[in-house]
Amino acid sequence: MFRKVLIANRGEIALRVISACKEMGIRTVAVYSEADRNSLHVKFADEAICIGPPRSAESYLNVPAVISAAEIADVDAIHPGYGLLSENANFAEVCRASNIKFIGPPPEVTRMMGEKSTARQTMKKAKVPILPGSDGIIASEGEALEWAKSVGYPVILKAVAGGGGRGMRICRNAAELPGLYNQASTEAAAAFGNGDLYMEKFIERPRHIEFQVLADEHGNVMSLGERECSIQRRHQKLIEEAPSLQITPKLREELGKTIKKSLENIGYWNAGTIEFLMDEDGKIYFIEMNTRIQVEHCVTEMVTGIDLVKAQLRIAAGEKLNSIVTSPVEIRGHAIECRINAEHPEKFTPSAGKITAFNVPGGNGVRVDTAQYSEGIVPPYYDSMIAKLICHGKDREEAMNRMQRALSQFVVQGIHTTIPLHQKIFADEEFRSGKFDTKFMERFLERQKEA
Secondary structure, eight states: OOSEEEEOOOHHHHHHHHHHHHHTTOEEEEEEEGGGTTOHHHHHSSEEEEEESSSGGGTTTOHHHHHHHHHHHTOSEEEOOSSTTTTOHHHHHHHHHTTOEESSSOHHHHHHHHSHHHHHHHHHHTTOOBOSBOSSOBOSHHHHHHHHHHHOSSEEEEETTOBTTBTOEEEOSTTTHHHHHHHHHHHHHHHHSOOOEEEEEOOSSOEEEEEEEEEOTTSOEEEEEEEEEEEEETTEEEEEEESOTTOOHHHHHHHHHHHHHHHHHHTOOEEEEEEEEEOTTSOEEEEEEEOSOOTTHHHHHHHHOOOHHHHHHHHHTTOOHHHHSOSOOOOOSEEEEEEEESBOTTTOOBOOEEOSEEEOOOSTTEEEEEOOOTTOEEOTTSOSEEEEEEEEESSHHHHHHHHHHHHHTOEEESSOOSHHHHHHHHTOHHHHHTOOOTTHHHHHHHHHHHO
């Protein structure tokens, strides 16, 4: 097992990895920007090294600074968390060249699955169902028109290196396609340094469902079931739950086998997530893979009892899956996660500043992952999520009721948060029925205006 691990991240995920390492007897090194000098991940790590000014580009995304810190601290491995450098294949290659273990998949696989049109074709070869669409990158407006005619409107243009909804445009007819193609390409080039696009059939009211996987470096792959991530705004997830009400035990088993085979074929290892869209008829289609731990990994941990971060560490240290997960995976009860963001709950504008009071809920089946505290500062430079509230129950009804109670006891003063928004969502009849899709928030916000 590793002697010392550097966590190349910040906030709650950095603290989450530190906690796992402490329980395993592994020393930890935190890196931090000047804005995070008083953060809890800095306080609770065994060592901490400042790597630059507040902005991510000059600190958390500064590969030479992170590697220098790792070499100074003489670490065995780097855990990248999620976001930031977690899916940066070049960073993983630098770790390899520096003889530092990158806790994630090999860079060649990260690069393959990060290029989304290549990922589509890779999954297609493995018999994973994919949405009808282009065979690869679309080189021109004319080619886009030809593909759209073949696929059938509506279609969606997507950046091959995309994420977070940037470089995406929905097109409903040939007249608007050239303009939308240029808009999406320009936006993608600005956001990702790559303006290449591909095309898929657009599903009007899909559900967003993802499967959690673990794979070791000996060719063994395991599916840990699915999560429902359909409650989102502008392609940013707000609420996640496990299991999905739409996935039957038979479909879960069938997809698990298909996913297992596909990841064995590409030589994947460590944690990962395969993301799907489900149409109105219940057909499911691959859209992308995230080659890292997810924000919402907690709901899978709650229903399976498997510590995914510890599993990541043990896999990276060379252990086999059958020594990490020693009994068949069972889905026990239901878990729901709310992302608590430092945002105005109606305007969705960021709300940085000092937290003057902070009280987290507790009790049976309640978990809070956060790195915030009373008198702590929420800086304006990073993602707005400040906490994750996760509730588990014997079924979805109990989990929802427990979440409503926990939200009422979650106190954050001094800044705005999305706690009031979540409280309204959990009182909404459509949400409680479970009969929703990725357009839920649009309908919900309209209902709030009318109320």
